[in-house]
Amino acid sequence: MTFLAALFDLDGTLLDSLDDLADAVNATRADDGRPALARTVIEAYVGKGTDHLVARSLEHDAPGSRLTPDEIRRAVRRFGDHYRELSGNKAAPYPGVIEGLAAFRDQGLKMAVVTNKATEFTVPLLRRVGLDEFFQCLVCGDTCPRRKPDPMPFLHACALLGVEPGQALAVGDSINDAQGARAAGITVLAVPYGYRGGLDVRALPVDGIVPSIEGAARWAAQHQEPSLP
Numbered sequence: 001m002t003f004l005a006a007l008f009d010l011d012g013t014l015l016d017s018l019d020d021l022a023d024a025v026n027a028t029r030a031d032d033g034r035p036a037l038a039r040t041v042i043e044a045y046v047g048k049g050t051d052h053l054v055a056r057s058l059e060h061d062a063p064g065s066r067l068t069p070d071e072i073r074r075a076v077r078r079f080g081d082h083y084r085e086l087s088g089n090k091a092a093p094y095p096g097v098i099e100g101l102a103a104f105r106d107q108g109l110k111m112a113v114v115t116n117k118a119t120e121f122t123v124p125l126l127r128r129v130g131l132d133e134f135f136q137c138l139v140c141g142d143t144c145p146r147r148k149p150d151p152m153p154f155l156h157a158c159a160l161l162g163v164e165p166g167q168a169l170a171v172g173d174s175i176n177d178a179q180g181a182r183a184a185g186i187t188v189l190a191v192p193y194g195y196r197g198g199l200d201v202r203a204l205p206v207d208g209i210v211p212s213i214e215g216a217a218r219w220a221a222q223h224q225e226p227s228l229p
Contacts, residue, residue: 001187002225005163006104006216007154009172010115010122011046012194014097014213015129018043019090024083025057031078034061044197047174049116049141054079080120087121088128094193100213101134107221109169112157116141116148116176136161148176151184158184171216178204189216 011017018039026036037060045056054075059065067075104111111134115122119140126132137160139153146152158165170181173194181188182205190206191213201209210216 017091027082096212096214103217149179154184
């Protein structure tokens with residue numbers, strides 16, 4: 001196979017951002033006089049977009065309850081106010097991320113982030129942690145009408161980069177990444193860390209499990225078809 005592009009999930013794949021998300025969630029809960037949730041509880045709600053994270057975190061106190069759409073919108077606005085202030089305070093690239101992205105760039109691959117995080121949070125966060133320079137485009141949770149695990153964001157990223165899905169490699173940490181990339185016809189790798197809500201990485205429908213983004217770059221190099229003379 002010939003890889004011309006690499007598509008990366010953000011939270012749990014490139015960045016350990018859980019502490020910032022947890023701080024913003026708990027600040028939102030504190031607005032209503034609710035006690036803080038443990039990091040491990042909030043982790044289970046990460047990966048399906050801001051609305052899901054906020055709603056599930058606020059509904060946690062009453063299992064089976066559901067906020068109304070208006071309540072979710074108001075809570076998401078309050079979460080956004082907190083997260084804009086807190087995002088990047090504690091978030092940092094996982095080991096091997098910077099080296100791996102540099103290796104992909106050296107291989108000549110175009111790169112994109114495909115995340116369910118909203119654009120307003122994604123852009124400043126990437127800039128703050130110093131990763132923005134690596135990517136030709138971003139596909140965020142509000143870029144397309146549908147989010148991961150739908151294949152649409154992956155297909156849109158391929159279109160923006162000018163490559164066919166079969167020429168792309170996706171790297172993620174969750175079932176959303178695996179299912180979305182697979183449905184788009186994209187080769188997909190998983191890293192063993194990140195936010196999966198307790199799901200074993202070996203249960204993901206992926207083409208390989210790599211220890212890091214640096215490991216993903218090595219995997220890609222090893223699976224590239226040699227160029228014709």
